[in-house]
Amino acid sequence: MKYEELAGKPNIPEIQKEVLRFWKDEAVFEKSVNKPEAEEVVFYDGPPFPTGKPHHGTILVSFIKDMIARYWTMKGYKVPRVWGWDCHGLPIENQVEKNLGIDDKNVIEKELGIDKFNDRCFELVSGNNEAWKDYVEQMARWVDYDGAYKTMNPEFMESVMWAFKQCYDKGLIYRDYRVTPYCTHCETSLSISDTRESDSTRPRQDRWIIAKFKTEEVINGKPVFFLAWTTTPWTLPSNLCLAVGSDLDYAFVDVGEQIYIACETVLPKYEKIFGKEPVIVKTCKGSNLVGITYEPLFPYFAELKDKAFRVVTADYVGADEGVGIVHTAPAFGEDDYWTCKNNNIPLVNPVDEKGRFTQEVTDFYEPDGEKNVIEMNPVIIRFLYENGKAVADGTIEHNYPHCWRCKRPLIYKAMDAWYFNIGKIKDRLIELNEEINWVPETIKHGRFGKWLENARDWNISRNRYWATPIPIWECDTCGDRTVLGSIDEIEKASGVRLNNLHRQYMDKVTFKCSCPDCNGTKVRVPEVLDCWFESGSVPFAQKHYPFDNKEWFESHFPSDFIVEYTGQIRCWFYYLHVLSVALFDKPCFSNCVVHGTILAKDGKKLSKSSKNYTDPMDLMKTYGTDAFRLYLYQTNAMLLSVTCSLTTTAYRTLCSR
Amino acid sequence: MQQIVLPYWNACNFFISYANIDGFHPEELTAPTSDNQLDRWMLAKLWEAADRITRNMDAYYVNKYVDSLIELVDGLTNWFIRRSRRRFWEKGMSEDKKNAYETLYYVLVNMTKLFAPAAPIISEKLYKTLTGNFSVHLDSWAEIPDCYRDDELLNQVKLVRNVIYLARSIRSKNNVKNRQPLSTLSVVLSDTAGIPVVESFKEIIAEELNVKSVEILDSAESVAQVKYAPNFNEIRNRYPNRIPEIIKAVKSGKFKLLADGAVLEINGVESVFDSEIILVTYQAKAGQHVASDKGIVVSLNLTITEELRDEGVARDIVRSIQDNRRKMGCAITDYISLDISGNVPQNWLEYICQETLSKQESVIEPDMTYELEYEQGKKVCISLKK
Secondary structure (H helix, E strand, O other), rough: OOOOOOOOOOOHHHHHHHHHHHHOOOOOOHHHOOOOOOOEEEEEEOOOOOOOOOHHHHHHHHOOOOOOHHHHHHHHOEEEOOOEEOOOOOHHHHHHHHOOOOOOOHHHHHHHHHHHHHHHHHHHHHHHHOOHHHHHHHHOOEEEEEEEEEOOOHHHHHHHHHHHHHHHHOOEEEEEEEEEEEEEOOOOOOHHHHHOOOOEEEEEEEEEEEEEEEEEEEEEEEEEEEEEEEEOOHHHHOEEEEEEOOOOOOEEHHHHOOEEEEEHHHHHHHHHHOOOOOOEEEEHHHHHOOOOOEEOOOOOOEEEHOOOEEEEEEOOOOOOOOOOEEEEEEEHHHHHHHHHHHOOOOOOOOOOOOEEEEOOOOOOOOOOOOOOOOHHHHHHHHHHHOOOEEEEEEEEEEEEEOOOOOEEEEEEEEEEEEEEHHHHHHHHHHHOOOOOOOOOOOHHHHHHHHHOOOOOEEEEEOOOOOOEEEEEEEEOOOOOOOEOOOOHHHHHHHHHOOOOOOOOOOOOOOEEOOOOOOEEEEEEEOOEEEEHHHOOOHHOOOOOOOOHHHHHHHHOOEEEEEEEEEHHHHHHHHHHHHHHHHHHHHOOEEEEEEEOEEEOOOEEEOOOOOOOOOOOHHHHHHOOOOHHHHHHHHHHHHHHOOOOOOOOOHHHHHHHH | OOOOOOHHHHHHHHHHHHHHOOOOOOOOOOOOOOOOOHHHHHHHHHHHHHHHHHHHOOOOOOHHHHHHHHHHHHHHHHHHHHHHHHHHOOOOOOOOHHHHHHHHHHHHHHHHHOOOOOHHHHHHHHHHHHHOOOOHHOOOOOOOHHOOHHHHHHHHHHHHHHHHHHHHHHHHHHOOOOOOOEEEEEEEEOOHHHHHHHOOOOHHHHHHHHHEEHHHHOOHHHHHEEEEEEHHHHHHHHOOOOOOHHHHHHHHHOOOEEOOOEEEEEEEEEEOHHHHHHHEEEEOOOOOOEEOOOOOOEEEOOOOOOOHHHHHHHHHHHHHHHHHHOOOOOOOOOOOOEEEEEOOOOOHHHHHHHHOOOEEEEOOOOOOEOOOOEOOOOEEEEEEOO
């Protein structure tokens, strides 16, 4: 008997075709997971958005997942691998808006209808999932692609509802009116994490302005003004107080006709305002300024005179930016919000859902206006100069948060939202992190550990349509709340049996309030859940736990391993951990492999437009997936180091025969 | 790929070509029991790679995987197969040849399992070819018995290969090809424990480097001038608070370099530091050619005598005939006729015939005739016939 002779040089593309065909024809992957007697290694596959296209990053993560799973398979385990799709959320809604030419929530709610809009979203995510299929096969990645779980399936959504109710019952969900990042285009609040995602917070040029606030004081016959610096002139109409640092030194500077108050150390920075040799008539500590009142910059909220328009102290005030006096508008900044709350100053919020001024702001309100407040900045600056209320302006490049989907700049705005009380479980989050094996291990107490320590309550509500509706019903008369955590519970409460849990059906579910005195009707709250709540539910929701697979899940949790790129440390890894700890008091995964991102040779991001990388599909078909895999496994990107050049040239040196 | 997939493929190809000639085709995989040092080394190398990969993967530490594969493939092709070639060329099936086959086969099959998670496609193809089994991905992981572990032997060969690697670097730097025999390689080791190792591998080193003799010197002074300098980077990293005094002590020569550290005299007091803080360089003395790394200094005598030159020419001729045998489509065992004339080193004719499986005779209708200019103005004319 003889061995089949090999060619002098391997014909890689031919061999690849032959082996891939063999795996498919003989269902080799299926055989590897259909081993009833074998123990199971549990792995969760992070779901991509179905509208996304595979790229080098998604390929690297696939390669690592596949390598680990094949290893455990050969060690005698079975490693089921089920693909998933993250079907909900803003990215899908944005795409549908674009396809329909809609730019306005009013159109969706009043003209098109939520039902039609959601139908369009459903069509979109049901359509183009095929883009990945060819990739998955060429990557030699073994995964159950056709049996993928979808976050929009009723079973998945029911498990999410169950999880929400569990958290609610544990007192982890509350409603509050506070400042949150807000997208005026998508017309929804976002979570703090959304603003940290990849490059959501990025440099942006803005105008800064120094405005002056007239006090009642007069020195040497000259009126005295406070100065305050801001990069958001549009918040000045809502100014309600000025914050100073209690230990900072403030100078009263005579600039001719008037006297300006600013932090002493900033004077040289603003020579144009204070002169080369400032004439200081008096100095004092910030604490001595507290309580001094000033004339409102704009008259819109002058009726609050007794409660607002005075100087307070705040510990975040420094002299490194601006003039050491911080203009404070409680509805539009988190610090501002708390500073005012602590000083019993009320809140004014004259900005509507679209980010436009409301009627109170008479000078800038435009009844049919399109401009949002950021776009109004130049108008406001001009107005302030014309009315002698500005002393200087300029431009600044600073890091500013943007909407992670529509890319437009965000604003901070006070509004009602549902929060997940992270503070309450923070200690357990930190303790249970100790049980996770992080690769590389520095993540445990580094980027993940630090993130946990500084974690804040999570805004889980979105004022949108295409996601799992928040399953809270409130009485329109007495305000009593009912939280429903399953299709059965909904049926029991309302008599309606739903087989689709999206808003167009859930919103119609109403039922009588059970209070003896009130004759009210319970109506669902309008918000939907942040999609991260759904992704964080993947471990149990993909198995429709606890409605199905109860025994299996409880004996196979935490999972053995997950693998994703560094960006998920604050996202998927975090939300998985939060929900696991909240629901099961366990970590979600025993091992977590984190890899870096691949950059082009020039250190820039891989981008199609600059053509700084080769189509991975071409590489795999020409040089062979194995060579590509071996190459990527060897790069620094395997363990975090961010740069790893990937160009055809680099690749060719590896592959040249 | 150049470093890994092709050598892997070539190693399998080598095995299959010879196994098919010798009818080596075991029913199942048996664990080799060879005493041959090369076999023991190769199995130890396999054990080491499997152990490393398994331990790393058990801990989900994914990133050194390919490095381990590269090292294993390098050991297999650039040491084991290279050193074992003649064992496979032997006629018949001696015990040693059988051991070589069993070792090579065992290593290839298990190495393929180690490749499988990382390079699932090529490993599937080669595994099916080598074993006839259904799929490598449905078979069990490589479990290499601990009896193959031999750290001492691995360390010895590592030292030997480092010596060879350094000496080769002298050849390539001076453009003296490996086929040109040279007289002497001198080796100096800072760790004297390595001396008996080099001593026992002398013949192999000589053969690998194509030198007539290998000698071990007590010190590098006869071949090179040793220079010591402070290694600023290391000093900065290791002793950031003592930079100036360390530099001063090294520069003024107030130190002793021992095997496990550097003793520096600072302000009349001796204290021990990491030896890395002193940079040792060797400057070759006139007529010498020196390379050094990790406590090894080698010096290669590049003087080429007439005798050495003739031998080199003979090797060039052998090489060209072998290339052309392949082009003519000769099987490894085919004899050919050879007609050779010109500046042929006569003492080496028999050697040339032996190495190329040829009979020297006048060739009437040659399959191939060509001239080989092995040196400016010096030519041989060669005719070959199958």
